[in-house]
Each structure stands twice: as C-alpha cells, then as structure tokens.
Amino acid sequence: MKKFFILLIAITLLTPSVYAEITYSEHIAPILQRQCQSCHRQGEVAPFALTEYQDAKAWATEIAEYTNARLMPPWKPAEGYGHFKNERRLTEKEIQMITDWAEAGAPSGDLSKTPPNPTFNDGWILGKPDHIIEMPVEYEIEPEGEDEYRHFIIPTNFDTDMYVQAVDVQPGNRKTVHHVIVYLDVEGQARELDAKDPKPGYVTEGTGPGIDVVGTLGGWAPGLRPSVLPEGIGYLLPKGADIVLQVHYYRTGHTERDQSRVGLYFNKTAKTVPLKISQAINTEFVIPPGEEKYAVKASRHVKKDTYLLATMPHMHLLGRDMRMIAKTPTGNPIDLIWIQDWDFNWQDIYHYRKPIFLPAGTHISLVAHFDNSPANPANPHDPPIPVGWGDKTTDEMCIGFLYFVDAAEYKPVE
Numbered sequence: 001m002k003k004f005f006i007l008l009i010a011i012t013l014l015t016p017s018v019y020a021e022i023t024y025s026e027h028i029a030p031i032l033q034r035q036c037q038s039c040h041r042q043g044e045v046a047p048f049a050l051t052e053y054q055d056a057k058a059w060a061t062e063i064a065e066y067t068n069a070r071l072m073p074p075w076k077p078a079e080g081y082g083h084f085k086n087e088r089r090l091t092e093k094e095i096q097m098i099t100d101w102a103e104a105g106a107p108s109g110d111l112s113k114t115p116p117n118p119t120f121n122d123g124w125i126l127g128k129p130d131h132i133i134e135m136p137v138e139y140e141i142e143p144e145g146e147d148e149y150r151h152f153i154i155p156t157n158f159d160t161d162m163y164v165q166a167v168d169v170q171p172g173n174r175k176t177v178h179h180v181i182v183y184l185d186v187e188g189q190a191r192e193l194d195a196k197d198p199k200p201g202y203v204t205e206g207t208g209p210g211i212d213v214v215g216t217l218g219g220w221a222p223g224l225r226p227s228v229l230p231e232g233i234g235y236l237l238p239k240g241a242d243i244v245l246q247v248h249y250y251r252t253g254h255t256e257r258d259q260s261r262v263g264l265y266f267n268k269t270a271k272t273v274p275l276k277i278s279q280a281i282n283t284e285f286v287i288p289p290g291e292e293k294y295a296v297k298a299s300r301h302v303k304k305d306t307y308l309l310a311t312m313p314h315m316h317l318l319g320r321d322m323r324m325i326a327k328t329p330t331g332n333p334i335d336l337i338w339i340q341d342w343d344f345n346w347q348d349i350y351h352y353r354k355p356i357f358l359p360a361g362t363h364i365s366l367v368a369h370f371d372n373s374p375a376n377p378a379n380p381h382d383p384p385i386p387v388g389w390g391d392k393t394t395d396e397m398c399i400g401f402l403y404f405v406d407a408a409e410y411k412p413v414e
C-alpha cells in the first residue's frame with residue numbers, strides 16, 4: 001500500500017513536468033512541418049494553415065482530436081498491409097506528444113528556436129527538371145456546373161524513346177485543380193478528339209481519357225509528393241508520343257484560370273527497364289440497390305518472375321474498401337494493400353519502399369466492397385439503382401493496378 005502511494009505521488013509530481021517539456025518550438029513544429037504543412041499552408045487544399053505557432057495553438061484541440069482518431073494526416077492504406085514510400089502517418093509517440101501538448105495548453109517554448117518551415121514546390125521539390133511540359137494555353141474554368149475532366153494535348157518531340165524516372169506535376173491553380181493524370185497517346189486519337197471540341201483539349205463523359213492510352217507517367221493529387229522510381233527503372237515515353245494531361249477541375253463559383261505544368265526527370269543510367277502496368281480487374285458486376293456491403297472479386301495470375309513496385313486501387317463513389325493479397329506458389333501470402341475507408345477524392349499510386357518479388361505462378365486476389373444503400377452519403381443515385389461497370393463517375397469500377405518490372409530484366413540493389 002505504501003509503495004502504491006509513493007508511486008501515486010511520483011506520478012503526480014512527474015506528470016506536469018513531462019507536459020511542461022513538450023513545446024511547440026521543440027516538439028510540435030517539426031511534426032507539423034513534416035506531416036501537415038504539405039496541405040496546411042497558404043493556398044493549399046486544407047482549410048487553414050499550420051505554419052505558425054498562433055495557428056497551431058488556435059487549432060490545438062482539433063489537432064489532438066483528428067490525429068488521435070487517425071483522420072489526419074489523411075493516409076488510406078491500413079498499417080501493416082504493405083510498406084510504402086512517402087507514408088503520411090504519425091507514430092504513437094508523436095500522437096501522444098500532440099495530445100499532451102494540447103492538454104497542457106499548447107505551450108510555445110522558445111519560439112526563436114523553432115526550426116524553419118520547409119519550402120514547398122513553389123520551386124521543384126526534386127530540383128530543376130530535365131524537361132518541362134506545359135498546357136498549351138491558359139484554360140478558363142466556368143464558375144458553375146458539373147466537375148470537368150478536361151484533357152490537354154502536349155506533343156513531345158524527342159527523336160528516341162525516353163525513360164522517365166520521376167514526374168512532378170505543378171497544378172497552375174490549386175483552388176480549381178482536383179487532380180492531374182499524365183497519359184500517353186501514340187496513335188493521335190487524342191488529337192482527333194481535340195479537333196472536335198471547340199475549346200482547348202477535349203472532355204469525356206466519364207473519368208477516363210476516352211482513348212487507348214499506351215501508358216501513364218503518374219499524376220498529382222493534393223498532398224502528393226513525387227515518387228522517384230528505383231535506379232534503372234523508368235516510365236517509357238515512346239518517341240513522338242503525345243502527352244495527354246487529364247485535369248479534373250472543381251467549380252468554385254468564380255471564373256478560374258489554370259495552366260498546369262509537369263516536370264520530367266529522365267533516367268540517367270545507361271540501361272533502363274520499362275515500368276509495366278497490369279491489373280486485377282472485374283468488369284462484370286452489378287451492385288444491387290440497397291446492398292450495403294456487396295463484395296466484388298478480381299484476380300491476376302503472375303506468369304513470370306516479377307518485381308512489384310507500386311499499386312493503385314481504383315473504384316468510384318460506392319467503393320468502401322479494397323484489399324489485395326498475393327499468394328506465391330508455395331502458399332506464402334503477401335499483403336499488398338488494404339484500404340479500409342475508400343474515398344474517391346483521395347486516390348494515389350502507392351509505391352512500395354522495397355520492390356516486392358513475386359515468383360512466376362503467384363496469384364493476386366482482390367476483394368472490394370461497395371455500398372449501394374441510400375444511407376451512403378456518397379451514393380449519387382437517389383433512390384439507389386443497380387450500378388455496374390462504366391466510365392462515368394456515377395458508374396462503378398473495380399481495378400487494382402499493378403506497376404511492375406520483369407525480374408529477368410531487373411535486380412533491385414540491396
């Protein structure tokens with residue numbers, strides 16, 4: 001009993017001093033700089049900045065609440081199901097520090113010791129690009145209407161095939177640009193569609209580019225940092241290809257202007273292997289109206305020894321979750337990704353920290369669930385109707401994109 005009291009006193013005495021140690025300048029600012037400011041700064045997607053002590057203090061309670069609930073920073077893949085580059089996730093310790101700091105009244109500490117805020121891609125994060133491509137014109141987005149998926153064609157004039165190791169997209173106007181995807185066209189199909197559309201570029205009815213693309217160079221969404229492919233691997237940019245820049249525009253109630261641009265970083269190594277894309281896909285489903293958790297499955301058989309570099313789950317508005325598992329021929333399961341809380345507005349290509357070796361004969365299986373009930377606030381149909389595969393946002397898709405290279409052509413450096 002005596003021991004217990006001593007312990008109690010020790011805790012009571014210790015606790016305030018532990019709180020007192022956690023300050024903005026020393027502990028909290030570095031976390032906000034690393035994990036929050038990519039979005040919480042002037043002119044970015046988040047509704048308020050977290051760049052100064054005053055901001056952090058004003059929002060301290062909410063910051064503690066949202067980080068505890070794992071709602072901020074937004075990061076979709078569940079922990080323990082794949083290790084990715086550029087993960088936006090706080091450690092338990094960081095969350096505890098934020099909580100303690102908020103509870104202690106958000107002390108500033110010695111503000112003159114606050115580390116300087118990082119600078120963001122007002123310059124290029126990866127340094128000066130080897131080549132910059134830009135939308136041919138400044139595009140004017142009307143104030144009202146449905147979201148617009150407009151595609152701008154930018155010819156490339158390289159006289160050989162090129163390999164691109166990294167792509168950095170700079171949206172011209174973050175208020176209106178929701179996301180950008182960089183597609184490639186070698187057949188002039190995009191030019192034909194452009195010619196038929198009176199405005200610059202062209203629109204499609206759905207969310208896709210409306211042509212048979214030969215590939216993509218990735219894209220941009222708020223908060224995304226450019227991923228650099230491992231040395232020796234590149235996105236193939238075929239000779240003479242047109243870049244088709246898909247820009248998804250929000251309407252803001254005002255006339256907006258945008259001229260987004262893309263920085264390309266070419267591979268410098270003599271021998272480069274092209275990144276390939278395949279998919280586990282199911283196009284043959286119909287989600288009955290009212291169904292809250294309708295399962296859709298897909299799979300993919302790996303024919304040759306492969307290194308998997310990245311994956312991108314893709315569904316539309318009714319998607320709830322998606323999980324992908326690879327099973328090697330010896331029955332060894334490898335978790336590829338699990339998104340438990342799908343949000344159409346937070347999509348990403350998730351690059352693995354280390355390439356994952358998948359031997360020939362590996363079976364990749366995908367299970368996704370869809371919520372077609374009237375209770376789903378994202379359900380675009382009121383009342384719900386049967387929804388199947390289609391290109392429109394209000395149709396559905398069920399794809400797990402797989403970005404890989406042949407193991408016969410590439411060995412990762414350890």
Ligand code: HEC
Binds near residue numbers: 039088
């Ligand atoms: C990838 C972009 C992004 C990152 C990184 C990010 N946020 Fe946010 N945050 C948003 C957006 C967008 C919103 C508003 C919409 C929403 O609530 O989802 C938001 C909202 C919030 C809110 C809710 C404010 C309210 O409405 O009450 C808090 C609190 C918050 N963020 C804190 C943080 C903290 C703390 C971090 C870092 C640990 C962080 N965010 C990282 C994009 C981001």
